[in-house]
Structure formats: C-alpha cells, structure tokens
Amino acid sequence: MGKVFIVGLDGATFDVLNPLIKMGKLPNLSKMLQAGTSAILESTPFPHSAPAWASCLTGVNPGKHGVFGFGVRDEKNNYRFQLVNSTSIRAKTLPLLLTEHGKSTGLINEPLSYPPYPIHGFMVSGLMTPLTASHFTFPPELREELLQAVPDYVTEVSPDQFDLKESQGEAAYAEALLASIRARAKASRILMNQKAWDVLMIVFTELDRLQHSFWGRINNPSSSGQKEDRSLDAIVSRTYEEIDTAFGDLLEDLPAKTQVIVVSDHGFGPSERTFYMNRFLEEHGYLKIKMVRRFPSLRSPQSFMRRIFQITKISGNHLTKSETAGTMNHRDPKNFKKRVEGWVLEDLVDWSRTKAFADQYGIRINMKGREPKGIIAPGKEAEALIDKLKNQLIQLKFPHNGKSVFADVQKGHSVYLGPYADRAPDLVTFTETGFPHPSYTTKDVFGKLESMKGSHRREGVFLAWGEGIRKGKRLERASIMDITPTVCYSLGIPRTIEMDGVVLDIFEDGLDPKRLLERSGTSVREKGDVIPFTPEETSEIEAKLRGLGYLD
Ligand SMILES: [Zn+2]
Numbered sequence: 326m327g328k329v330f331i332v333g334l335d336g337a338t339f340d341v342l343n344p345l346i347k348m349g350k351l352p353n354l355s356k357m358l359q360a361g362t363s364a365i366l367e368s369t370p371f372p373h374s375a376p377a378w379a380s381c382l383t384g385v386n387p388g389k390h391g392v393f394g395f396g397v398r399d400e401k402n403n404y405r406f407q408l409v410n411s412t413s414i415r416a417k418t419l420p421l422l423l424t425e426h427g428k429s430t431g432l433i434n435e436p437l438s439y440p441p442y443p444i445h446g447f448m449v450s451g452l453m454t455p456l457t458a459s460h461f462t463f464p465p466e467l468r469e470e471l472l473q474a475v476p477d478y479v480t481e482v483s484p485d486q487f488d489l490k491e492s493q494g495e496a497a498y499a500e501a502l503l504a505s506i507r508a509r510a511k512a513s514r515i516l517m518n519q520k521a522w523d524v525l526m527i528v529f530t531e532l533d534r535l536q537h538s539f540w541g542r543i544n545n546p547s548s549s550g551q552k553e554d555r556s557l558d559a560i561v562s563r564t565y566e567e568i569d570t571a572f573g574d575l576l577e578d579l580p581a582k583t584q585v586i587v588v589s590d591h592g593f594g595p596s597e598r599t600f601y602m603n604r605f606l607e608e609h610g611y612l613k614i615k616m617v618r619r620f621p622s623l624r625s626p627q628s629f630m631r632r633i634f635q636i637t638k639i640s641g642n643h644l645t646k647s648e649t650a651g652t653m654n655h656r657d658p659k660n661f662k663k664r665v666e667g668w669v670l671e672d673l674v675d676w677s678r679t680k681a682f683a684d685q686y687g688i689r690i691n692m693k694g695r696e697p698k699g700i701i702a703p704g705k706e707a708e709a710l711i712d713k714l715k716n717q718l719i720q721l722k723f724p725h726n727g728k729s730v731f732a733d734v735q736k737g738h739s740v741y742l743g744p745y746a747d748r749a750p751d752l753v754t755f756t757e758t759g760f761p762h763p764s765y766t767t768k769d770v771f772g773k774l775e776s777m778k779g780s781h782r783r784e785g786v787f788l789a790w791g792e793g794i795r796k797g798k799r800l801e802r803a804s805i806m807d808i809t810p811t812v813c814y815s816l817g818i819p820r821t822i823e824m825d826g827v828v829l830d831i832f833e834d835g836l837d838p839k840r841l842l843e844r845s846g847t848s849v850r851e852k853g854d855v856i857p858f859t860p861e862e863t864s865e866i867e868a869k870l871r872g873l874g875y876l877d
Pocket of ligand 1: 375864
C-alpha cells in the first residue's frame with residue numbers, strides 16, 4: 326500500500342493560483358493541476374480555519390465535531406466562549422483513525438493540534454499553541470530534535486511585532502512570513518526523511534495571514550482597478566512562489582508511489598466593510614443592552630482594565646497592576662474596549678429582554694431551556710423568529726453600494742447535524758466582505774475595515790496527483806469533509822459510520838462500489854475531558870488571534 330502526502334495551504338484560492346500558473350510562476354503546483362485531478366473545494370458552512378481544518382481531518386460536519394470557530398460554548402453557560410484546542414474536536418481525527426488501523430501519521434502545523442496527543446507517528450502543533458507551552462510536539466522529545474535542526478522554526482509569525490502602517494513594517498512582516506515557510510519546509514523535509522509515516526500532512530498558514538493583510542496588492546485581474554501603493558504588489562505572488570518552491574523540494578524526497586493531495590481550508594477574496602451584527606439586532610429590537618454604552622472613565626487605564634475584567638470576568642483577573650498598566654500602554658483603550666465586548670457578551674446584555682444575539686459565527690436565539698436566561702420558547706415561536714430574521718438578513722444591503730450584505734444565510738439545523746449542533750448558531754451568516762463583527766457598542770451598523778484587506782470565501786482548492794490518480798481530471802464538486810474519507814479509501818480503510826464526507830473520484834481504477842458501501846468503526850471520540858487553556862494561555866492566544874485580525 327502506498328503513502329499519502331497532504332499539503333494544507335491555509336486560504337489558498339484558484340483566483341490567485343490560476344493567473345500565477347498561467348504566468349509560469351508555480352511549476353510544481355502547475356504540474357499537479359495538469360497531471361492530476363482538481364476541484365474547487367467547498368469549505369464548512371462558515372468558512373473559518375478552525376471548523377474547516379477540523380472537518381478536513383475528521384470527515385464530519387461541525388455538528389459532529391463541535392468546532393464552529395475559535396471559540397466554543399461551554400456546557401454550563403451558553404453565553405460564554407472558551408478557546409478551542411485539539412481536545413475540543415469531539416470526533417476522531419485522521420491520525421487517530423489511522424492509529425486504530427496500525428498506520429502512522431506525521432502531522433505538522435495543523436491549526437488545532439495543540440495540545441499534541443498520542444498517535445502512532447508524530448505531531449508538531451500549529452496555530453493556537455501557546456508560546457509558553459513547554460511542549461508542542463508528540464512525542465515530547467521531538468521538540469528538542471526539531472529546534473536543534475531548525476532553530477528558526479516558528480509556529481506563527483505574529484503581526485504585532487511589525488508596524489503594518491509603514492511600508493517598511495509591511496515588508497518586514499512579509500519577509501518574516503517567507504522565512505517561516507522556508508523553516509517549516511526545512512523541518513518538514515527532515516521529518517519526512519527521518520520518521521516513519523503512512524500519511525504526512527503539513528499545513529502552511531502563511532498565505533492566509535498574508536492575504537488578510539495584503540489582498541489588494543495582488544497582481545491579478547480581480548484587483549487591477551485598485552489604486553494602491555504598488556510597491557508591495559509582488560508580495561502575494563512571491564509567497565505563492567515560496568510555497569511552490571518549498572512544495573517542490575518536498576516532492577523531491579517523496580517516497581515512490583506516494584499520492585499527493587493539496588487542500589485549502591477556504592478560499593479568499595477582498596473585504597472592505599464589516600457588519601456589526603449585535604448593533605443590527607439591537608436597532609431592530611431583538612437585543613437589549615443592560616450596561617450604559619459609556620464605560621467608566623478611560624482616563625485611568627488601570628481602573629478601566631480592572632472594571633472591564635470585573636464586568637466580563639475574563640482572564641485578565643490574574644494581571645498584576647503593573648502588568649495591567651503595561652498592557653494598556655500598548656493598546657488603544659477604545660479599541661480594547663471594543664474587543665473585549667466583542668468576545669464576551671454575558672454581563673452586558675439584558676437577557677430578560679433579548680430575543681437573539683450574535684457571535685462571530687452567526688446568530689443564536691435566546692431560547693428557553695437551552696440558554697441560561699432564555700426567553701423564546703422552542704418550536705413555533707423560535708422558528709418564526711428565525712424565519713423572520715433570516716428574511717431580514719437576506720434582504721439587507723450595504724448602504725455604500727447597495728450590494729447584499731450576505732452571500733447566504735442558512736438555518737443552523739439545516740447545515741449542522743450531530744450531537745453538538747445545539748451549540749451552533751441558529752442562523753449561519755457569512756458576509757463576503759469580511760467576518761460579521763459581534764460588537765454592539767459601535768455607533769453604526771456598518772463599518773469600514775482598516776487592517777483586514779482580504780477575507781475568506783467558501784471556495785477553496787483541491788489538487789491530487791501521483792501514483793494511481795486520474796490525470797487532467799476536474800471534479801464537479803468536492804467538500805473539505807471528503808479529504809479524510811478519500812485518504813482512508815486510498816489506504817484501504819473503510820469510512821466510519823458517522824463520516825459525512827464521501828470518497829472523491831480521483832483514482833485511475835475508479836471506485837469500487839462494494840468498498841464504498843463499507844462502513845465500520847466509529848468517529849465518536851472516547852469520552853475524554855475537553856482540557857481548557859489556562860487563563861494565561863487564553864489571554865496570550867486571544868492576543869495572538871486579535872493580532873491576526875480574528876478576534877477584532
Ligand atoms: Zn484558514
């Protein structure tokens with residue numbers, strides 16, 4: 326049986342790939358496209374890295390793995406979020422399934438793999454790994470090995486270290502991202518050659534970071550009309566080229582008969598405006614704010630911070646006075662206020678008069694018996710409210726250009742199915758101009774986006790190539806949930822009972838109908854506790870996610 330090599334390109338899109346391939350700039354990815362099978366890969370209903378990578382690695386929809394975004398509702402209090410980590414994925418991941426079948430996996434930099442967990446194989450954790458983590462590998466001793474071989478290996482380049490308002494800072498950030506691609510490729514090549522594996526998966530997250538910050542600076546048809554400083558024009562294409570080179574280097578060492586899959590968790594496109602969902606809900610009488618909008622005086626940073634932490638009961642409580650002051654020195658208090666409110670709704674909303682509220686991932690009905698202070702009866706009353714809101718949102722237009730705010734609004738229970746579906750939003754909303762923002766203390770319902778130049782799209786990338794893979798074939802459809810079932814099929818492992826994804830028709834020999842029907846084993850993860858981050862880790866990761874523009 327052969328091996329499978331998976332390269333995850335966070336945020337890669339054909340909208341950039343295709344023009345660059347035409348220009349002859351990506352020889353290795355181009356080879357895959359021409360001599361393999363390709364498809365536009367549909368992401369999760371909310372095309373966000375956390376649920377998308379979780380679905381990629383499990384083959385199930387978020388209703389079965391329980392990850393809908395970077396935050397997850399805890400069971401006791403549904404108005405609160407906890408940051409997700411590898412223990413939050415409540416379905417078995419590909420490495421765990423392969424372990425059950427005696428196969429080994431190498432997993433490098435997958436965004437939800439911290440804390441690393443025991444598998445047959447090895448693991449280097451990705452995004453959401455706390456800087457303070459004493460270990461981010463499995464087995465633990467791999468950490469030393471890795472850092473000795475590649476001392477400049479980094480999980481994530483933090484944009485906070487650069488002044489992105491200056492073109493010098495932008496260039497330095499871009500260079501750091503390029504360097505991190507090289508370091509990750511170098512480390513991966515060493516591990517690829519030194520360790521045993523049946524499946525090796527490496528995720529590069531740099532394209533996503535770069536496109537968030539620099540989307541407008543792309544030398545491609547969709548941005549040709551834009552007047553901008555063109556000096557950084559080449560940055561996006563240079564990063565795709567760096568990825569292509571790294572990919573080519575890795576292909577050189579690939580064992581014979583290995584099948585190669587390239588997958589992105591979501592696509593990308595421009596973003597200019599944001600939609601403040603809770604402001605909208607408030608304006609239309611669905612949500613009531615308990616607190617006055619004006620917070621205690623901002624004149625004293627310490628007292629402001631303490632008050633905020635008191636109100637929101639978030640992890641800042643542990644900060645000492647001097648640390649608090651230190652934190653404030655680096656932050657614009659108004660911005661900080663917005664951020665804190667965006668993340669924790671609980672104590673600022675009058676729940677007794679609130680029918681619906683929004684988080685970053687959609688809108689929840691304040692439902693009796695489900696939410697701790699719910700007021701809307703489940704069934705008829707809730708359904709009527711969901712329908713009404715859905716219609717209102719579908720018809721909503723951006724005032725500056727008259728375009729629809731939402732590409733699509735879907736009912737949560739029609740797209741999320743499974744034991745965790747009740748933690749999902751009741752309405753899944755996705756605007757094509759950026760993530761909807763949960764803040765409700767803004768003055769306006771619509772706002773301009775300053776730092777986020779690009780945002781996610783549902784259309785990602787799928788490429789497959791190698792021994793036994795169909796050549797020059799384009800599939801009509803493919804979903805992020807199909808990756809794990811397809812890899813399992815390739816390795817002779819049946820789908821589990823729960824898998825929603827299907828086996829993609831990428832094999833030269835076609836698909837064996839008998840094997841396709843075979844299902845055995847389960848994706849349900851053994852009862853194990855979800856291990857939350859410590860308060861220190863939480864604030865550190867939140868700060869990082871904010872820096873990346875995800876929690877703003
Ligand atoms: Zn992503």
